[in-house]
Amino acid sequence: MATPIDPMHQFLIKKIVELPTVTVPGLGALDLSITNSIAAMLLAATLIMVFYGFASAKAAVIPGRLQTVGELLYGLVDGLTSSIIGHDGKKYLPFVFTLFAFVLFCNLQGMLFGWTGNFLGFTATSQLAVTLTLGMLVILTVIAVGFAKNGLKFFKLFAPSGVPWPLYFLLVPIEIISFLIRPVTLALRLFGNMLGGHVVLKIFATFVSILLAMAPAYWLVGVLSLTSVVALTALEFMVAFLQAFVFAVLTCVYLNDVVHLDSH
Amino acid sequence: MATEPHGTVETTEAPKHESGGLPQLQFEHWGGQIVWLLLIFAVLFAVLSKVLLPRVSGAIETRGAKIAGDIADARRLKDEAEVQARAAAAEVAEARAKAQKTAADAKAVASAAAAERQAKEEVALAEKLAAAEARIQIARDEAMGHVRAVASETAGAIVQKLTGKAATAAELKASLA
Numbered sequence: 001m002a003t004p005i006d007p008m009h010q011f012l013i014k015k016i017v018e019l020p021t022v023t024v025p026g027l028g029a030l031d032l033s034i035t036n037s038i039a040a041m042l043l044a045a046t047l048i049m050v051f052y053g054f055a056s057a058k059a060a061v062i063p064g065r066l067q068t069v070g071e072l073l074y075g076l077v078d079g080l081t082s083s084i085i086g087h088d089g090k091k092y093l094p095f096v097f098t099l100f101a102f103v104l105f106c107n108l109q110g111m112l113f114g115w116t117g118n119f120l121g122f123t124a125t126s127q128l129a130v131t132l133t134l135g136m137l138v139i140l141t142v143i144a145v146g147f148a149k150n151g152l153k154f155f156k157l158f159a160p161s162g163v164p165w166p167l168y169f170l171l172v173p174i175e176i177i178s179f180l181i182r183p184v185t186l187a188l189r190l191f192g193n194m195l196g197g198h199v200v201l202k203i204f205a206t207f208v209s210i211l212l213a214m215a216p217a218y219w220l221v222g223v224l225s226l227t228s229v230v231a232l233t234a235l236e237f238m239v240a241f242l243q244a245f246v247f248a249v250l251t252c253v254y255l256n257d258v259v260h261l262d263s264h
Numbered sequence: 265m266a267t268e269p270h271g272t273v274e275t276t277e278a279p280k281h282e283s284g285g286l287p288q289l290q291f292e293h294w295g296g297q298i299v300w301l302l303l304i305f306a307v308l309f310a311v312l313s314k315v316l317l318p319r320v321s322g323a324i325e326t327r328g329a330k331i332a333g334d335i336a337d338a339r340r341l342k343d344e345a346e347v348q349a350r351a352a353a354a355e356v357a358e359a360r361a362k363a364q365k366t367a368a369d370a371k372a373v374a375s376a377a378a379a380e381r382q383a384k385e386e387v388a389l390a391e392k393l394a395a396a397e398a399r400i401q402i403a404r405d406e407a408m409g410h411v412r413a414v415a416s417e418t419a420g421a422i423v424q425k426l427t428g429k430a431a432t433a434a435e436l437k438a439s440l441a
Contacts, residue, residue: 011287013297030295037293038300045308052312056319061327074320094313102308124301128286129294133301191288 007202011126011195013037016119036119037127043120044105073101077248084252085259092255095141099134100248106130107194107240111233125243126194128187135183138251142182146258156261186250193243197236204229416440 017034024030034042055070063071077097081089103125110123124130146154158175159168204225211222416436423431 008287013287013290013293027295030299031292032296032299034300035293035296037297041297041301041304045304048308049311049316052316052320056316056323059319059323059326061323061330063323063327067323070320071324074317074324078321094309094317097317098305098309098312101312102305124297126288127297128288129297130301133298134305137302137305195286195288 007199007206010114010122010198010202013127014119036122037124037130039119040109040122040124041102041106041130044102044109044124047109048101048105073104076100076245080248080252084249085256088259089252092145092252092259096248096251096255099138099251100244103134103190103247104241104244107244108237110194110198111237111240123194123198125190126198128191131187131191132183134190134247135185135187138186138254139179139183142254142258145255146261149259150261153261154258157257182250182254186247190243190247193239197232197239201229201232201236204232412440 013035015033015035016039019031019033022030022032051066052070055066058064058067060067074097077100078090078093081093081096083089085092106123106125110121110126112121114121114123143154146157150156158172158179160171160175163171207225208222208229211218211225416433419436419440420431423429423436
């Protein structure tokens with residue numbers, strides 16, 4: 001039985017529950033059917049709520065295992081917001097935490113439940129639509145916070161003080177572009193990492209089954225391939241965590257830019 | 265019902281796939297994902313920020329307050345114990361000083377009493393000595409007084425023995441003078 005090398009198959013969107021298509025004026029038809037990607041996101045959000053529901057149920061002074069893990073993740077994000085944004089960081093903790101938890105659970109879900117072969121193991125963060133939406137969410141929040149905190153002084157973000165004025169002709173466009181490109185880099189970094197890692201894993205794993213089906217002479221290569229799959233899986237788990245962390249860190253950094261605009 | 269769209273997606277997808285297009289760039293799936301993601305994110309954010317995260321931070325704060333309170337209690341108790349230990353040490357020192365003073369006083373009283381008694385004894389002894397000396401003096405004087413009589417008697421007896429006749433008292437007295 002030949003196994004075709006099709007590493008992109010895992011990213012295919014498949015409909016699970018058909019829902020009516022809504023026509024939005026000005027935008028066109030919007031298919032709201034629940035696909036595997038949406039189901040995976042629903043599952044991730046549900047898991048987060050269930051996990052934190054149990055982890056914070058007792059709110060004991062001496063925490064149990066679940067509560068310890070829950071507080072560990074909370075403490076991680078709390079450390080980020082308070083160390084990067086500073087004293088005002090607590091206010092933005094729920095937003096950053098929601099982002100972090102959502103990205104982390106989406107990433108890990110694809111790693112942990114990939115063996116099921118259905119939506120449970122679908123990595124929603126490998127969808128550009130998802131990561132770009134998250135990136136836009138971050139930058140729109142940053143802009144909203146910026147205007148809410150600074151009013152029109154928000155535009156000072158693009159004109160750093162302490163620069164000779166002729167330089168502004170060069171500096172302001174660069175600052176604007178670098179600001180506008182932030183959601184794109186956020187989205188592409190997460191998307192690229194999840195996509196690349198999963199593709200490589202899939203290719204090596206497919207190699208194993210192909211090589212083992214061939215003559216015994218190829219088995220050594222198959223075993224080597226299997227070893228690298230094991231190693232890459234460990235690496236991919238690290239990447240899954242790291243990318244969620246990086247997403248949270250950058251969100252904090254961008255928020256800090258507009259929260260402490262005066263110190264620019 | 266669920267398999268039918270699945271099939272259609274696969275078939276419409278196949279040619280794109282061969283040309284190397286990413287499934288992620290099938291824009292017909294973007295709208296649904298974006299809308300659902302925003303919905304899911306909003307619900308998750310609301311539940312986390314309003315219900316779950318306050319419980320987590322509450323537990324952490326309660327723990328911090330409890331630890332801080334316990335440490336403050338322990339510190340207070342330690343201070344109290346130190347104060348008590350100092351008081352006890354002072355009390356011991358005071359008691360020791362008192363005891364030493366009492367001992368010294370008792371010694372002084374005892375030695376004073378002994379000295380007095382000794383002095384009294386000495387006086388009594390001296391009196392007895394004087395009395396004894398006086399008695400001795402009297403006895404000697406008396407004895408000395410008797411010596412004359414003894415001598416005269418002896419002389420009378422000797423004279424009588426030698427001469428055969430007794431000497432008169434006047435003669436004896438004159439010879440002894």
